[in-house]
Amino acid sequence: xxxxxxxxxxxxxxxxxxxxxxxxxxxxxxxxxxxxxxxxxxxxxxxxxxxxxxxxxxxxxxxxxxxxxxxxxxxxxxxxxxxxxxxxxxxxxxxxxxxxxxxxxxxxxxxxxxxxxxxxxxxxxxxxxxxxxxxxxxxxxxxxxxxxxxxxxxxxxxxxxxxxxxxxxxxxxxxxxxxxxxxxxxxxxxxxxxxxxxxxxxxxxxxxxxxxxxxxxxxxxxxxxxxxxxxxxxxxxxxxxxxxxxxxxxxxxxxxxxxxxxxxxxxxxxxxxxxxxxxxxxxxxxxxxxxxxxxxxxxxxxxxxxxxxxxxxxxxxxxxxxxxxxxxxxxxxxxxxxxxxxxxxxxxxx
Numbered sequence: 001x002x003x004x005x006x007x008x009x010x011x012x013x014x015x016x017x018x019x020x021x022x023x024x025x026x027x028x029x030x031x032x033x034x035x036x037x038x039x040x041x042x043x044x045x046x047x048x049x050x051x052x053x054x055x056x057x058x059x060x061x062x063x064x065x066x067x068x069x070x071x072x073x074x075x076x077x078x079x080x081x082x083x084x085x086x087x088x089x090x091x092x093x094x095x096x097x098x099x100x101x102x103x104x105x106x107x108x109x110x111x112x113x114x115x116x117x118x119x120x121x122x123x124x125x126x127x128x129x130x131x132x133x134x135x136x137x138x139x140x141x142x143x144x145x146x147x148x149x150x151x152x153x154x155x156x157x158x159x160x161x162x163x164x165x166x167x168x169x170x171x172x173x174x175x176x177x178x179x180x181x182x183x184x185x186x187x188x189x190x191x192x193x194x195x196x197x198x199x200x201x202x203x204x205x206x207x208x209x210x211x212x213x214x215x216x217x218x219x220x221x222x223x224x225x226x227x228x229x230x231x232x233x234x235x236x237x238x239x240x241x242x243x244x245x246x247x248x249x250x251x252x253x254x255x256x257x258x259x260x261x262x263x264x265x266x267x268x269x270x271x272x273x274x275x276x277x278x279x280x281x282x283x284x285x286x287x288x289x290x291x292x293x294x295x296x297x298x299x300x301x302x303x304x305x306x307x308x309x310x311x312x313x314x315x316x317x318x319x320x321x322x323x324x325x326x327x328x329x330x331x332x333x334x335x336x337x338x339x340x341x342x343x344x345x346x347x348x349x350x
Contacts, residue, residue, distance in 0.1 A: 003015040003019075003021055003030040004016060004017055006030055006054075006058055007058065008030070008031055008032045008035055009029060009031065009043040009044065009054075009057075009058075010031055010032065010035035010036070010038070010039060010043050011032060011035050013032075015030065015032075019032060020032065020033040020034070021033065022036040022037075024042035024044070024054075026042065026048050027042060027044055027047075027048055027052055027053070027054055028054060029042055029043065029044055029054035030054075031043065044057065151166060151167075151170060151177070151178070151181065152166075152177070152178040152179075152181040152182045152185075154166040154181055154185075155167075156170070160181070160184060160185065160188070161184065161188050161298075161302050162302070162306070163306075163309075164302060164305050164306070164309075166181060168305055168309070168317075168318075168321060169181060169184060169301060169305065171318055171321040171322050171325065172301055172304065172305050172308075172321045172322075172324075172325030172326075173301065173325060173326075174322065174325055174326035174327055175326065175327050180294075180297070180301075183294050183298070184298050184301070187294065187295060187298050193291075193292075193294040193295040193298070194294055195290050195291060196289075196290050196291075196293035196294050197290060198293075199289040199290050199292075199293030199294075200286050200287065200289055200290030200293075201286070202289075202332075202336065203219045203220070203222075203223045203285060203286050203289045204216050204217070204218070204219030204220030204221070204222070204223055204289070204335070205220065205332050205335055205336045205339070206289065206293060206332075207219060207289075207293070207296070208220065208328060208331050208332045208335055209327050209328060209329065209331075209332035210297055210300070210327060210328075211300075211324075211325070211326070211327065211328050212296060212297065212300050215296060216335075219285060219289055220335055220339065222282075222285050223282060223285060223286075223339065224339055224342055226278050226279065226281050226282035226285065227282065227339070227342055227343045228342055229278045230274075230275040230278040230279055230282075231275075231343070233271075233274045233275050233278070234275055236271075238271060239271055239272065239274075239275075242264065242268050242271065242272045243272065246262050246263075246264075246272075249262075249263060301325070304324060304325065305321065305325075308320045308321055308324060
């Protein structure tokens with residue numbers, strides 16, 4: 001029998017595999033042989049009774065220790081005894097879950113034991129740990145798998161927003177669930193959002209990808225309009241004439257720069273810098289997308305999940321969440337490809 005999940009009651013050190021252990025014949029409490037011989041009797045000899053259980057005793061001690069650790073800002077691993085920051089969900093030393101039910105811990109320990117014995121564990125899913133749905137090319141180290149938390153440390157039945165649970169939100173989100181569960185929780189607690197770099201780079205394409213079609217169409221049209229507008233201005237004969245005049249003036253040694261409006265009249269100067277103004281507007285749109293994307297997706301998800309739960313049969317809610325939620329990759333890819341064509345195509349006519 002392995003006692004690695006327990007501590008020696010004498011020295012308070014976690015048992016390790018291969019330790020010389022002595023078990024009390026009356027209550028079954030494990031001791032290091034050296035510790036047992038040092039005391040000369042079971043550490044709990046004065047508590048021996050039909051109702052005494054060393055497992056219960058250690059559980060109570062663990063709970064007291066956990067309360068103290070929480071006050072100190074650390075979490076003690078139940079498996080190896082290592083201290084971890086309370087923000088972590090898995091032990092940095094052994095990879096075991098720091099929170100969660102006993103079944104998860106037992107599965108992890110069973111897998112570790114079978115790993116040492118070169119035996120597979122039928123209860124351990126090798127594909128559950130790595131993003132997005134597991135390891136695509138065979139098994140992986142369970143400690144590496146445990147480092148990825150698909151629920152961001154939340155339980156599926158944990159309330160997230162109003163009557164929406166973390167599990168329901170996860171089914172609706174689909175791709176990149178850990179990130180958005182943390183974002184949703186942050187927005188709910190502080191009413192603030194984080195900058196979304198994917199939305200900043202992709203703008204309207206991001207919103208279409210996340211099935212926010214109204215915003216996706218709006219920002220795609222704005223970005224496309226700025227791209228086409230900037231390129232269109234550069235194709236105008238008047239703009240090209242001004243550009244050529246500036247180049248010729250520079251080649252002839254004249255001092256022309258932005259400070260003196262390149263020697264142009266106000267109207268010509270405004271026309272010349274119009275593409276820069278349009279590009280600046282495009283950049284502002286991208287920044288706005290990055291700033292509002294997470295909050296918009298939070299509101300979108302809450303609204304859609306509530307509607308699905310109120311209009312769908314209870315037995316079909318999970319299926320509806322996965323179907324109506326998730327992402328729309330084909331549409332996002334198509335629009336993104338169209339924007340690239342719209343951006344580069346005018347260059348062939350300049």
